[in-house]
Amino acid sequence: MSGQGGGFLPMPLKHVNAVIVGAGAGGGVAAKELASAGLSVVLLERGKWYSAADCRKDDLRNQRTTVLGNGFGPDDERNPRVLVEGKRETIVWPSEGGYSNNAACVGGGTFSYGAQSWRYMEQDFRMRSTYGAVPGSTLEDWPITYADLEPYYEKAEWEMGVSGDVANNIFKAPRKKPLPMPPLPPSREHQVLLPAAKRLGLHPFDIPMLRNTVPYNGRRACMRCRWCVGFACETNARTGTHNTVIPAALATGNCAIRTECMTREVLLDGRGRSRGVAYIDAAGHLQEQTADLVIVSCGAVESARLLLNSRHRLFPGGLGNRYGWVGRNLQSHTYPAVTGLFETETYDDLGPGASIAICDYNHGNPGLAGGGMLANEFIRLPYQFMGQVPPWIARWGAEHKEFVRNAYRRTISVMGPVQEMPMFAARVELDPKVKDYWGIPVARLSGSKHPHTLDIARFMAEKAEAWLKEAGAAQTWRRMPGPSLSGGQHQAGTCRMGNDPKTSVVDRDCRLHDVDNVYVIDAGVHVTNGGFNPALTILANAYRASERLVNAWKGSRAHS
């Protein structure tokens, strides 16, 4: 390959049926489904492919505690964004709050996530019909229902592997099959919280997890590390697209993955159809990958950015953005958290932590448009525990240290992802000035949370507090979210799925209304984001959208 840098196009790459941008949750599943159906696929990922051997359990540099940087990308040197708060504009870096990072690596967020694998509830797909219009919010129904997604939830659970026991969750949407693996044996925290929930008349159950509790699919069972979420998994027991569907896609022989390839734009021909993508490869060369189909799976923020960066005579405001909806409705989850201090030790050093949940407050809360699930928190790192010290303890000196020493093994935190009221003004744009290392205009984030989201968060905090008190907490205290923009690890909503091209970006098949050979398959298409962690829904929808794409495919096939 030519050693010439910037702007020089080396040898043209072989044309393929589909180029998928982003090897995360959505892109990983799409790669496997398309390649298995015989389409030739190139999967482009801006990050690296880490392995289980990268399990270094670095508590100051991982995907959750990023004081010394993100463990699994993107790096702070090359990837700025701009954050707008009121009149203030700041350049923010991936390890800083406000950046709204998820990850940049093969597996995307699923490489280092907590692996809670939730199905959304029936109401979560028709929030507008259930609660009516919420002033100031773009709350809407999905163009698909839970029933449309149910078979694909099941497929994700069985093909990738989910453990847990949801039998006691009387609020769950109808399901045909149980989960393929049992839950882990209960931790001490679990044993404290379980009877308390029952005494309160609640319906506690074991959180479904994309984590092997018994050997499954050729991978080992979880060995219960102290630290799990945010780190690589040493045993490969935790399930992401990097150790399931992506290797399966490669094994078909129809899919090639290229890492450290930063996609710059979706290319269009003279008639406004896509002809592929332009990207900058690991060596810094500009490459063109032509393809019959382009699938954008960069995660909510970066997918919007890529579409907006793909301008054309016919689409001067960016691809799919004829009506100005690309980048709108950026949402995530608002987390109220309550910590309880107990008289006796609740800590038993058995990871991963989060294990018990209730769905009693996801819906049907008086005067509120929704709610969220509540669960115990993952095992906290000693440094993370700093954030859980109550406000009445001195911030430094002997009192603080003594509190940490005394309380570390005697606290339980309960929290939950509140389903947010989407805001049209919460958005991703392109910054007019700031560019990244590759010269590509960066995402500019602005907006805030809807006030009703914060109402729901207060309600949820009360419920969490009541649960901890019933469990015997001598003292409880809250950490409440502020009104600032929500994004980050559960980012969603920026490429809304809908039937009306004037108020959405993609159709129910995740295809752009504007261009019939470009798809968005990731959390960006979520209309609303459920009161649950989003990964299983992203995976299930990717299975669904890929199946519809393959069924409609009339082009060539390598072999199927």
Place this chain on the structure above:
Amino acid sequence: MRRRTFVAAGISAVAAGTSISCGGNQAGWRFFTAEEARAVDAICEQIIPAGPHPGAHDARVVNYIDIQLTRHFRKHQETYRRGIAGVEAAGRKKFGRRFVELSPEQQVEILSDAEEKSKAFFELILAHTRQGFYGDPRHGGNHNMVSWKMLGLPSPPIRGRERSVWPGFFCPA
């Protein structure tokens, strides 16, 4: 040459932390001057003091901060330089002495003022002290895992905690 510098620096108690931080300036520090390092060590020790259990000095928190100021925290160099100078100036003005020479009560008084008036610096050093004390020793602090031992967390965290629940359970040696 480097070895000699290190031995010489080793005389001062603070510079014990430099056994990890080789290179850098005369005293073996990467960013701090020897005097700054002593001041930072004393500030950190007030933030997390020794008691029945070791404190920030024993954990070599100043070493963590020094290393990170030449790496991920490069952007904070100026804030530290000015912040330390500010604390020194305040000590001189109020008590006529350098920070390390003040009584613990006087040090707390100066730092309480800094918490109010020198927010940017104080918030940084507070966060960094916690990181250097409670964080992984690989970054230069938490020497001998003193904080993890205090919390009763057996090392290393990388291993699975559970070894017997599932028959034939994989457990790396």
